Every structure is written in structure tokens, then in C-alpha cells.
Amino acid sequence: MIRYIVRRxxxxxxxxxxxxxxxxxxxxxxPGDPAVAMLGEHATExxxxxxxxxxxxxxxxxxxRDALAQGDFSGxxxxxxxxxxxxxxxxxxxxxxxxxxxxxxTLAVRFPATFELAFxxxxxxxxxxxxxxIVSASRRNSLLDGVAMIGSLxxxxxxxFWLGLLEMMLFAVFxxxxxxxxRLSSDIQLQAITNFVLIDxxxxxxxPAFVDAVKHILxxxxxxxxxxxxxxxxxxxxxxxxxxxxxxxxxxxxxxxSERKVLVxxxxxxxxxxxxxxxxxxxxxxxxxxxxxxxxxxxPGIGKWVFDSILARDYPIVQGATLLIAVIFLVANLxxxxxYALLDPRIRYD
Amino acid sequence: xxxxxxxxxxxxxxALPKQRSLWQDAWHRLxxxxxxxxxxxIVGVFVLSAVLAHFFWEYNPGTDLDYTLKLKAPNLVATExxxxxxxxxxxxxxxxxxxxxxxxxxxxxxxxxxxxxxSLIIGALLGLFAGFYENVLITPVERILLMGLVGFALGxxxxxxxxxxxxxxxxxxxxxxxxxxVNLLDRRRLRILIFAGIGLLMGAIPxxxxxxxxxxVCGILGLAIGAFLALPLGGQLFSNIVMRFMDILLTFxxxxxxxxxxxxxxxxxxxxxxxxxxxxxxxxxRLARSAxxxxxxxxxxxxxxALGASHGRIMFRHIVPxxxxxxxxxxxxxxxxxxxxxxxxxxxGLGAIPPEPEWGAMLGDSYRYLTSGAWWAVLFPGLxxxxxxxxxxxxxxxxxxxxxxxxxx
Numbered sequence: 001m002i003r004y005i006v007r008r009x010x011x012x013x014x015x016x017x018x019x020x021x022x023x024x025x026x027x028x029x030x031p032g033d034p035a036v037a038m039l040g041e042h043a044t045e046x047x048x049x050x051x052x053x054x055x056x057x058x059x060x061x062x063x064x065r066d067a068l069a070q071g072d073f074s075g076x077x078x079x080x081x082x083x084x085x086x087x088x089x090x091x092x093x094x095x096x097x098x099x100x101x102x103x104x105x106t107l108a109v110r111f112p113a114t115f116e117l118a119f120x121x122x123x124x125x126x127x128x129x130x131x132x133x134i135v136s137a138s139r140r141n142s143l144l145d146g147v148a149m150i151g152s153l154x155x156x157x158x159x160x161f162w163l164g165l166l167e168m169m170l171f172a173v174f175x176x177x178x179x180x181x182x183r184l185s186s187d188i189q190l191q192a193i194t195n196f197v198l199i200d201x202x203x204x205x206x207x208p209a210f211v212d213a214v215k216h217i218l219x220x221x222x223x224x225x226x227x228x229x230x231x232x233x234x235x236x237x238x239x240x241x242x243x244x245x246x247x248x249x250x251x252x253x254x255x256x257x258s259e260r261k262v263l264v265x266x267x268x269x270x271x272x273x274x275x276x277x278x279x280x281x282x283x284x285x286x287x288x289x290x291x292x293x294x295x296x297x298x299x300p301g302i303g304k305w306v307f308d309s310i311l312a313r314d315y316p317i318v319q320g321a322t323l324l325i326a327v328i329f330l331v332a333n334l335x336x337x338x339x340y341a342l343l344d345p346r347i348r349y350d
Numbered sequence: 351x352x353x354x355x356x357x358x359x360x361x362x363x364x365a366l367p368k369q370r371s372l373w374q375d376a377w378h379r380l381x382x383x384x385x386x387x388x389x390x391x392i393v394g395v396f397v398l399s400a401v402l403a404h405f406f407w408e409y410n411p412g413t414d415l416d417y418t419l420k421l422k423a424p425n426l427v428a429t430e431x432x433x434x435x436x437x438x439x440x441x442x443x444x445x446x447x448x449x450x451x452x453x454x455x456x457x458x459x460x461x462x463x464x465x466x467x468x469s470l471i472i473g474a475l476l477g478l479f480a481g482f483y484e485n486v487l488i489t490p491v492e493r494i495l496l497m498g499l500v501g502f503a504l505g506x507x508x509x510x511x512x513x514x515x516x517x518x519x520x521x522x523x524x525x526x527x528x529x530x531x532v533n534l535l536d537r538r539r540l541r542i543l544i545f546a547g548i549g550l551l552m553g554a555i556p557x558x559x560x561x562x563x564x565x566x567v568c569g570i571l572g573l574a575i576g577a578f579l580a581l582p583l584g585g586q587l588f589s590n591i592v593m594r595f596m597d598i599l600l601t602f603x604x605x606x607x608x609x610x611x612x613x614x615x616x617x618x619x620x621x622x623x624x625x626x627x628x629x630x631x632x633x634x635x636r637l638a639r640s641a642x643x644x645x646x647x648x649x650x651x652x653x654x655x656a657l658g659a660s661h662g663r664i665m666f667r668h669i670v671p672x673x674x675x676x677x678x679x680x681x682x683x684x685x686x687x688x689x690x691x692x693x694x695x696x697x698x699g700l701g702a703i704p705p706e707p708e709w710g711a712m713l714g715d716s717y718r719y720l721t722s723g724a725w726w727a728v729l730f731p732g733l734x735x736x737x738x739x740x741x742x743x744x745x746x747x748x749x750x751x752x753x754x755x756x757x758x759x
Contacts, residue, residue, distance in 0.1 A: 018598035029614045065511045070561070153747065157740035159690055159710075161697050162732030165717050169725050180721070288606035292694055296717070307698060310613040322610045326602050 001341065008337055012330060019330070023323050024084050027315065028061065056083050093320035098312055103320040107302065111324070112195035113183060114294070114301030118286040120198075120221040122279070125228035130275065133236025137244065137271075138263055148233065155230025161292040164223035168296070171219060178215050181298035188212050220297040224289050228282040235278045239271040246270075273343060280336030284329040376675075379752040386748020392741030396734075400455035409453050411705040424726050439726035441716050443705075447727060450707040451734050457708045458738065461623050461692040461701075462685045468627025469634050470681055476631070477638025478673075480592045482665055483585025484639075485646045489661065493529040496588060497579060501525025504575045508568040512557040517568070520552045521575055528579045542580045549576020593639065596632035605629060605691040612700040619708070622701045626691045630684060637680050641673035648672075675753035679746050686742035693735045709735045 035051040036043060052058045059080050060066075067075030087094065093103035132152070136145040172180035184190060184197055190209045193200050198217070201210035243249065244267055252262045287303075294303035302321050309317035370378070380386045403409070424439040438447035488496065505521025508514075528545060553572020557565040599607070611625035612618075645651065646669070654664050695701035696710025704711060709731045716727035 014594070015598055015601055018595075019601055022598070022602075023610075026610060026614045029611075063511070065513070065564075072563075076567070153743055154736070154740060157686060157690075157736055157743050159693050159697075159713075159732060159735045159739070161694065161710075162713060162728070162735060165713070165720060165728050165732065169720055169728065173721055173723065284602075284606075288609070291606070291609060292697065295698070306609075310609075311699065315614070318610065318613050322602075322606060325606055330601050 004341060005338060008334065012334060015330060016327070019323065019326050020085060020088060021081070023319050023326075024081055026319060026322075056080055059083070088323075093323070094316035096309075096317050097314045099314075103316050106305070106317075107320060107324055109195060110300060110302050110305055113197075113299060114287070114290050114303060116196050116198060117217060117220055117224060117293070117299060117301060118283070118290060120217060121224040121286055122228060122282065124221060124225040125232050125282070126279075128225075129229045129232030130236050130272075132233040133275075134240055134263060134268065136233070136237040137240030138259075140241065145237075149237070152230035152233045155226050156234070158226050158230075160223050160226055160289055161296055163226055164220065164293055164296040167219045167223055178219055181216075181296075183213070183216050183300055184209065185212050185216075220293050220299055223296075224286060224293045227285055227289065231282065231285075232275060232278060235275050236271065239274045240267055243267045243271045273340065276339060276343070277336055280333040283332035287325045287328060376752045380748055383748045383751060385744050386752065389741050389744025389746075389748055392737055393745055396455055396738045396741060397459065399452050400459050403452045404456040407449075407452070409449060409707075411450075411453075411707055438730040439724075441712070441727050442719060447712070447730055450712060451709070451730055454707040454709045454712060454731065455734065455738070457619060457702055457706065458689050458692060458735070461619060461626065462688040464623040465626035465630065465688040465692070466681055466684045468624065469630030469684065470677070472627075473631040473634025474638040474677055476592050476596070477635035477640075478642055478665060478669070480589040480635065481639035481642025481646070482661070482669065484589040485643065486585065486655070486661065486664070488585045490529070492661070494526045497529035497583065498522050498526035500583075500587070501528075501575070501579055504578070508553045508557070508571045508575075511571075512560050512564050512568050514556050514560075516556055517552065517572075520556075521549070521572070521579070524548060524552065524576065525579045542577050545580030546573045546577040549573050549579070552576070589639075592635065596635045599629070599632045600636075602629070605694055608691055608695060609698065609700065612695055617700045617703055619702045619706070622692055622695045626688050626695075629691070630688065633684070634677070634680065637676055638673060641676050642669055645669055645672045675749075679750045679753060682742055682746035682749055686739045686746065689735065689742070690739050 035048045035055070035057055039047055039051060049058075057080070059078060062079050062081045064072075064076050064079055067078070091104055093107070095102055096106070132148050136148045139145055168180050171178045179185065188209050190197065190200055190206060191204050193203055197213040198210065201207075201213055249262060249266055252266045257266075290299075290301060290303035291306055292303070293299065294301045295307045298304065302325065306318055306321045309315075309321075381390075438451060441447055441450070483492075499522070501524050502518050502522030505518040508521075509517035524545070549572035550569050551572070553575070554565045554569030557568040602610070605626070608622070608625040608629045611628065612621050615621045615625070651664060651668055654668050659667075692701055692708075693710030693713070696708045696712075697714040699711070699714055702708035702711045704715070712731040713728060713735075716724065716731075720728055
């Protein structure tokens with residue numbers, strides 16, 4: 001078991017390297033000279049040369065074979081990619097081109113907003129999706145099942161940016177119940193402790209801020225939750241249907257246990273294992289969906305920032321945020337794999 | 351004596367049920383399912399309208415512009431103020447949204463088909479080869495080819511460092527040699543030692559011309575490559591390389607990779623197609639591999655192997671037809687998600703370049719006017735995305751039920 005955990009954790013390292021490599025290659029895909037992009041079109045040649053040396057852009061991409069030929073062994077490894085890796089190890093994601101602020105600093109401030117949104121969405125998706133799946137499976141082919149499954153198919157097919165816009169149209173423009181965007185109204189004061197607005201407002205027992213924050217997060221969270229909710233409902237249903245055919249379910253029913261007890265105690269526990277796997281994959285859907293949802297609702301998280309940076313051609317930000325999201329996705333799947341090993345005693349890994 | 355069959359007209363012949371092939375059977379199941387019929391209908395409407403519009407309903411997005419009709423609500427009757435009928439209303443430039451939605455379908459379908467085509471062809475072939483060679487013993491010729499290529503590819507590294515292309519061919523030759531004489535030097539350790547020694551010489555001696563340090567580095571690299579090439583490697587190696595790479599591609603969640611690729615390549619429908627296509631490759635590779643793994647132990651494969659059929663024949667005559675069903679289902683669902691991703695890219699301004707009509711881009715264009723009440727500019731293009739995606743998903747669901755062997759009695 002411990003050997004499996006260690007092996008699984010170590011297997012992340014080559015993937016991380018591959019990830020860093022792909023994201024590093026993005027930088028080289030950009031047409032034009034990054035130094036010129038940083039300084040603008042009218043920069044003097046000296047300035048461009050200075051920036052190129054400062055950022056190591058004059059170094060070879062991966063390895064310096066000329067340095068080696070001249071007998072300089074350490075110069076051999078002094079390349080853009082190795083420097084990039086070195087910076088990553090020190091959590092230095094470079095500076096924003098336009099604002100000149102370290103990318104990592106802004107990411108640290110903006111990440112809680114995205115995490116709060118994604119976490120709440122996942123919670124909504126689970127709270128709605130799992131019961132719907134259970135009910136659908138236990139009343140297979142009933143009207144309820146049909147409605148739930150068509151609903152979930154529509155949910156899977158939903159462009160979330162469109163759903164977000166529809167919500168906004170209904171609740172913010174026509175009914176005016178909820179604010180159309182942002183994370184907190186501008187007239188609300190809130191002391192930042194964790195940067196998670198919902199937690200901060202509770203910690204400082206600031207009720208008006210909490211209510212305001214809930215109002216702001218409802219629409220984006222529901223929009224973001226749609227696809228995971230639908231997928232979780234479908235997954236729960238099919239895995240429940242598989243489990244309900246097992247012998248031990250028939251035994252449990254034959255013992256005279258109540259329907260509820262059979263479903264919850266015997267079937268659900270075993271049916272939820274594949275659902276946990278899905279949660280890991282949904283972490284990715286949530287985080288990449290955040291780019292769209294946050295853009296629509298002006299949510300000040302990573303997604304909105306990536307979108308703005310794409311438009312502003314601020315590539316270090318796009319690189320840094322992409323890397324962060326991919327790493328979170330990787331970690332989420334790692335945790336799912338590990339929890340799988342812990343939860344299912346039938347699985348033996350060594 | 352001849353039986354007069356006309357006497358039995360109307361009596362069902364129970365002894366001789368109508369013969370149906372596997373695919374006819376699936377087709378019958380497909381069209382008897384309500385969801386699949388609905389899916390086929392929706393997909394049919396979209397495909398037909400997009401194709402007909404593209405070829406028979408002329409539209410020039412470059413000149414379509416009329417500020418007097420800016421953001422008008424849908425009208426069914428022409429009035430004095432609005433002399434033309436706009437079923438879906440008009441957008442911020444006074445363009446008819448119905449017309450642009452219908453024409454946008456052509457772009458969305460095009461993106462979907464090309465993107466899925468890229469991921470399907472590359473992904474399914476990689477998965478097919480990976481799954482096949484993981485289990486089937488590789489033939490000597492294939493082994494020589496594989497090891498030669500691996501040697502050549504690995505040799506590229508010292509060759510690049512020393513600027514000597516010769517080294518690539520040397521290591522390629524070493525790989526082929528090792529594959530040709532698999533049983534040369536029976537004792538494993540001795541074999542690895544000797545091959546590593548040859549590799550060391552191959553790397554170091556030509557590099558001496560460049561410099562002593564280069565020779566040392568290339569020598570060490572050659573040592574490692576030589577030792578590696580001495581190992582009895584086969585299909586497992588190939589499968590591992592392919593699937594590891596797929597795992598890395600899968601690390602990028604959803605369409606984030608597509609967004610990132612297009613963000614760096616610059617916007618455009620063609621770049622979007624390529625980006626979405628690349629993102630989909632690992633899905634098909636994994637699916638095809640696991641499907642291959644499940645059909646490989648079947649008797650018909652063992653029989654054709656015993657008959658001496660070539661690997662290409664086994665793969666394409668015996669395996670491919672039997673793994674088609676999951677791939678067909680995934681392709682249909684893949685079209686749905688490709689359309690969705692393309693719309694997301696378009697919405698972010700990374701897909702079709704304006705004024706080209708594309709559903710996502712149309713939404714991205716007009717959502718800022720939502721607060722001023724222009725709901726129609728947002729409702730209809732989004733509805734088109736949702737319905738077309740739903741159509742493909744319904745069809746995919748129906749196909750899965752129709753092709754699923756578990757349901758077959």
C-alpha cells in the first residue's frame with residue numbers, strides 16, 4: 001500500500017516535467033520576439049538586446065552545445081528551459097508584461113476566488129447529482145427517470161457561457177433579484193483574512209457581507225455546476241444500476257431489509273467509487289470552465305484574468321495560470337487515485 | 351414433391367427467422383429508440399440547413415451591415431419602421447440573426463468534423479498500434495524497424511550535441527543489429543555490458559574531433575543508449591512511449607489546452623480546429639487501446655495468427671471491425687464536445703475572426719447588449735449550440751445502446 005502511494009506520487013514528476021515542457025514551448029510558439037513585445041515596437045536595439053540578456057532570451061532553448069565544444073561544462077546546461085525550470089522550482093512564474101508585477105503574487109490573490117467558486121459548484125453538483133442518480137436508478141424507466149436523464153443530457157450539452165447569460169438575463173436583468181457580476185458589492189466592507197469571501201465574512205461575523213457574497217456567487221456557481229451535475233447524475237445512475245444487479249443486493253432484499261436501507265447502506269457505498277473518479281476529472285472541467293464563467297460574471301478569479309491576459313497578449317500570465325490549473329488538476333487526480341486505494345479494500349496494488 | 355407455399359400465406363414462418371447482419375441489427379435497434387430518432391432528427395436538420403445555406407443561400411459577411419436596423423427585436427410582419435422580416439431579430443450591426451445562425455452552422459460543423467477527424471485518425475491509430483503490439487509478439491522485421499528507429503531517435507541527441515549526423519546512423523544501426531541478433535550473447539549482463547561499450551565508442555570517438563568534453567558527454571550518452579538498446583525490448587516499449595505521452599496531454603483539463611494553444615497561435619477557425627483536434631487525441635488513443643486489449647484474446651485473433659496472417663491483416667481485417675462500436679459512439683459524442691469547445695473559443699474571441707458568422711463568436715459579440723434588453727441576440731445563437739450538441743449527444747447515446755453487445759440477447 002505504502003509502496004503504491006510512493007510510486008503514484010513519484011509518477012507525477014515526469015508528468016510535471018512534460019507539463020513544464022509544453023508550457024515552455026508555448027512561449028516559443030508566439031510569433032515575434034518576446035523582448036520586442038515587452039518593450040513595444042519602437043524600442044531601440046540596445047534596449048532590446050539588454051532585455052534579451054536580462055531575461056536570458058539570448059540563450060539557446062534547451063542545451064548549449066557550443067559552450068560544451070569550448071569546454072564549458074556548466075554553460076552546457078545554461079539554457080532558457082533549464083532557467084525556466086529553475087524559476088519554477090523557486091515558484092517564480094515571471095512578471096506580467098504590462099503591469100510588471102510577479103505573476104505568482106497575483107495568482108495567490110486571485111486563486112481563492114476561483115477555488116471558492118469551483119468548490120461551491122462541485123458541492124452543488126454533488127448535492128443535486130448524486131440523489132438524482134440514485135432515484136433514477138431505483139425507479140428505472142419511470143417517468144421520473146426519463147425526465148432526470150433527459151435533463152442531464154441537456155445539462156451535458158449546455159454551453160455554460162450561454163447558460164450563465166440566460167441566468168443573468170432572467171435573475172439580474174428582468175427580475176433583478178441577483179447582482180449581474182462581481183464578487184462583492186462595492187459598498188460592502190470586508191476585512192480580508194483568507195481571501196475566501198464566504199469564510200472571511202463568517203470569521204468576522206459580518207452578516208451583510210455574507211449575504212451579499214452569497215448573492216454574488218449563486219449564479220456563477222450554478223452555471224459552473226451544470227455540466228458536472230449532469231455527469232455525476234448519469235454516472236451515479238449507471239453505477240447504481242450495475243451494483244443493484246449484484247447478488248448481495250438480492251440477499252439484502254431477501255433478508256427483508258427496507259428499500260432505503262438496501263439502497264443507501266448496501267448499494268450506494270459500492271456505487272460511489274466510480275463517482276469519486278469522476279469528481280477528479282470534473283475538477284478539470286470546473287477549472288477550465290471557470291475561464292468562461294468568470295468572464296461572464298466578472299468574477300475576479302484566475303479564469304477572468306487569463307481571458308483578459310489573452311486579449312492583452314500578456315503571455316507570462318497565461319503560462320503561469322495554465323500551469324497552475326494543470327497542476328491542480330494533476331493533484332486532484334492524484335488524490336482521487338489515492339483515496340480510491342484507501343476506500344476500496346478489494347483493490348490491492350502490490 | 352413440391353410444397354405449395356401459397357397455401358401458407360400469412361402464416362409466420364417461425365422456423366426461418368429473417369436473417370439480419372450485425373449492423374442491420376444495430377440499425378434496427380437504433381431507429382426503434384426514441385432518443386436516437388430525436389437525435390438523428392436534430393442532427394439532420396442542422397446538417398441539412400448548414401449545407402443548403404452554404405451552397406444555395408448566398409451570404410457575404412463582409413458587406414452585411416445596416417445601422418438603421420441595429421438591435422431590433424424579432425418581428426414576424428414587416429412594418430414601416432422595419433421593412434424586412436427578422437425571425438430572430440438583428441444584432442448590433444443590424445445583421446439578421448436568423449441568417450447568421452444558419453450560416454454559422456456550417457462553420458461549427460466544419461470545426462467539429464475536422465477537429466474530430468484529427469483526433470480520431472491520430473488517436474485511434476496510435477491506440478490500435480499500442481494495444482496490438484503490447485500483446486502480440488512483434489515479428490523480427492518489425493523489431494528491427496522499431497529498434498532501428500529508437501536507436502536513430504536516441505542517437506539524434508549525441509549527434510546534435512556534437513554536430514555529427516553520422517552518430518544517428520551509427521546508433522540506428524546498433525539498434526537494428528541488437529534486434530537482429532536477439533539471442534546473441536545469451537547472458538543478459540554480458541550482453542548489456544558489450545552493447546554499452548559499443549555505444550560508448552560510437553558516441554565518444556567521432557566526438558573527439560569536436561573536443562574532449564563533448565566526447566566525454568557523448569560517450570556517457572552513448573553508454574546509456576547502448577545499454578538500453580541491448581535490452582530485449584518489443585511492443586511494450588512502443589505502447590509505453592505512446593501512452594505516457596497521452597497521459598501528459600490529458601493532464602490539461604478540458605479545453606484549457608485548446609484555449610492556451612489558440613491564445614499563443616493567434617485566433618482563427620483553422621487554428622481552433624487544430625487545437626481542439628490535438629486535445630482530443632488522447633481520448634481516442636486510450637479508448638482504442640482498451641478496446642483492442644479486450645478483443646485481442648478472442649479466438650478469431652488467435653486463429654488468424656495461427657494461420658500466419660500478417661499483422662496488418664489481423665489489425666485491419668479482424669480487430670478494427672470489432673472495436674468500431676465504441677469508437678463510433680465516441681466520435682458522435684466527440685462531435686458534440688468539439689462543437690461546444692469551438693463555441694467556447696469563439697465566445698472568447700479566439701475562434702472565427704469577425705465578421706465570419708459562428709455561434710460562439712455571435713454570443714461573444716452581443717452579450718454586452720443583454721443589459722439593454724437585447725435578449726434575442728443571446729438566445730438564438732446559444733440555442734443553436736445547445737440543440738446541435740444535444741442532437742449529437744442523443745444520437746451517441748442511442749448508438750451506444752444500439753451497439754452495446756451487453757444488450758444483445
